[in-house]
Amino acid sequence: MAQNRDDDANDGSNGTSNRTSGIINSGRRGLMQGAGLGAALSLLGGVSGAGGLISTAQAAEAAFPQHKKWKIVFVNHVTTNPFFVPTQYGIQDACAMFGMDYQWTGSATSDAGEMVRAVNSAIAAKADAIAVPIVDPNAFDKPIQAALDAGIPVFAYNADAPRGKSNPRLAYIGQDLYLSGYQMGERIASLVDSGMVALFIATPGQLNIQPRLDGASDAIKKSGKKIDIQTVATGATVNEELSKIKSFYLGHQDLKGMFAVDAGSTQGVAQVMKESGLPSKGVHGGGFDLLPQTIQLIHEGFLDFTIDQQPYVQGFYTVMEAFVFLASGGLVGPANINTGLKFVTKDTVEPYLNTSTRYEGKTTKPQIVPMKGAIKS
Incomplete structure (x- = not known):
C-alpha cells in the first residue's frame, strides 16, 4: 500500500x-537489568537532573554495563x-x-x-x-x-x-489478529440488521490481515442476522484500493455496510462514504488503523469506527x-x-485528531504528552 x-x-x-x-x-547502557525494571528505576535517583527530570539517555546509563x-x-x-x-x-x-x-x-x-x-x-x-x-x-x-x-x-x-x-x-x-477481526464482526452485526455488507481486504491470504477477515466473517455468521457478506480484494497500494472500493460501491448501491481489514482500504472506505454521502443513506462503515484521513472522516461522521493496533x-x-x-x-x-485493540469512534477520536506525536507517526519531534482527564479503556 x-x-x-x-x-x-x-x-x-x-x-x-x-x-x-x-x-x-x-x-550506552540499557534500562532493564537482571533484577528487572523496578531495580533499574530504583537507580534513577542518582541521575536526576534539575527539577527531578531525567532523560532516557541518563536512565540508560544507570543500569547495564x-x-x-x-x-x-x-x-x-x-x-x-x-x-x-x-x-x-x-x-x-x-x-x-x-x-x-x-x-x-x-x-x-x-x-x-x-x-x-x-x-x-x-x-x-x-x-x-x-x-x-x-x-x-x-x-x-x-x-x-x-x-x-x-x-x-x-x-x-x-x-x-x-x-x-x-x-x-x-x-x-x-x-491478536483473529480476535480483532472477530470483535469488528460483532460491531458490524450491532450496526447492520440485514442486507449486503462488503468486507475489503488488500491482499487476501496474507497473515497480517486474512485472520481479521476470517474473524469478522465468523462473528457475523454467528450473529444469526441475514447479512450477505461480500469479500473484495483491493490491492497493495492506496490508489488501487480506493479505485476498487469506488467500483464495488457503484455496482452495489443497495449495500448496507462497507468495512475493511487494512489501513489503506479503511481510508478508501471512508473516502467513498464521504463522496457518496452514504451515512445519510443508512450505510455504515469502519475498519482498522489510524491514517490521518481515516481519523478526520471519523470526526466528520463518515465512518463509524476504526481499530487502533x-x-x-x-x-x-x-x-x-x-x-x-x-x-x-x-x-x-x-x-x-x-x-x-482499541475502537476509535466519533466520541473518542478527539485526542487522535488534535495531538501530533511520534507515537501516532504525525511528527518527528520527541515529546512527553500530558495526560488529560479520565483514562478510557
Missing part, C-alpha cells in the same frame, strides 16, 4: 537502511506504507534508549520472496537479531530456522504464523525484547506481547 507521506512523517523513516544516528555510543551496539534488522512487507511510520519511530526510540542499531528493509509490495531474501541477507551479514512479519504460512519457516541455527534470535511482529502451525520464531509482538509499540517492544534477550545471553524471555 505504497503512498507518499508528508515531509514531517518522511523524515528519518523511509528507505532500506535507516539507522540510529549515533545518539547512543557503544558504551557496556555492551556491543547490537544491530536488529527489521524486514517488512510494505516498507513505504504510512502505517509503519510510527513503528519505525518506535524502533528508533528503543534503539536510542538501549544502545542498538537497526536496518529497515524488505518489500514494498508484500512480496514474500523479497522478504525471504532480506532475511537471508541479514543472516549473511551476521545481524544480531531479526524481526519479520510472518505474512506467509510457509515461506519463513526455513529462513527463520537458519537464523536461529546461526545464533540469531528472530521475532515476529505485526503478523504471525497461523494458529495451530508451528513456526520457530521466538515471540510475536502484535495484535498501536504500531509504535510493535517496533519499540520488539527492540526491547531483542535487547533483553541479547543482554541476558538468552536467559530472559522472550514472550509474546499483544499490542491491543
Whole structure:
C-alpha cells in the first residue's frame, strides 16, 4: 500500500537502511537489568537532573554495563506504507534508549520472496537479531530456522504464523489478529440488521490481515442476522484500493455496510462514504488503523469506527525484547506481547485528531504528552 507521506512523517523513516544516528555510543547502557525494571528505576535517583527530570539517555546509563551496539534488522512487507511510520519511530526510540542499531528493509509490495531474501541477507551479514512479519504460512519457516541455527534470535511482529502451525520464531509482538477481526464482526452485526455488507481486504491470504477477515466473517455468521457478506480484494497500494472500493460501491448501491481489514482500504472506505454521502443513506462503515484521513472522516461522521493496533509499540517492544534477550545471553524471555485493540469512534477520536506525536507517526519531534482527564479503556 505504497503512498507518499508528508515531509514531517518522511523524515528519518523511509528507505532500506535507516539507522540510529549515533545518539547512543557503544558504551550506552540499557534500562532493564537482571533484577528487572523496578531495580533499574530504583537507580534513577542518582541521575536526576534539575527539577527531578531525567532523560532516557541518563536512565540508560544507570543500569547495564557496556555492551556491543547490537544491530536488529527489521524486514517488512510494505516498507513505504504510512502505517509503519510510527513503528519505525518506535524502533528508533528503543534503539536510542538501549544502545542498538537497526536496518529497515524488505518489500514494498508484500512480496514474500523479497522478504525471504532480506532475511537471508541479514543472516549473511551476521545481524544480531531479526524481526519479520510472518505474512506467509510457509515461506519463513526455513529462513527463520537458519537464523536461529546461526545464533540469531528472530521475532515476529505485526503478523504471525497461523494458529495451530508451528513456526520457530521466538515471540510475536502484535495484535491478536483473529480476535480483532472477530470483535469488528460483532460491531458490524450491532450496526447492520440485514442486507449486503462488503468486507475489503488488500491482499487476501496474507497473515497480517486474512485472520481479521476470517474473524469478522465468523462473528457475523454467528450473529444469526441475514447479512450477505461480500469479500473484495483491493490491492497493495492506496490508489488501487480506493479505485476498487469506488467500483464495488457503484455496482452495489443497495449495500448496507462497507468495512475493511487494512489501513489503506479503511481510508478508501471512508473516502467513498464521504463522496457518496452514504451515512445519510443508512450505510455504515469502519475498519482498522489510524491514517490521518481515516481519523478526520471519523470526526466528520463518515465512518463509524476504526481499530487502533498501536504500531509504535510493535517496533519499540520488539527492540526491547531483542535487547533483553541479547543482554541476558538468552536467559530472559522472550514472550509474546499483544499490542491491543482499541475502537476509535466519533466520541473518542478527539485526542487522535488534535495531538501530533511520534507515537501516532504525525511528527518527528520527541515529546512527553500530558495526560488529560479520565483514562478510557
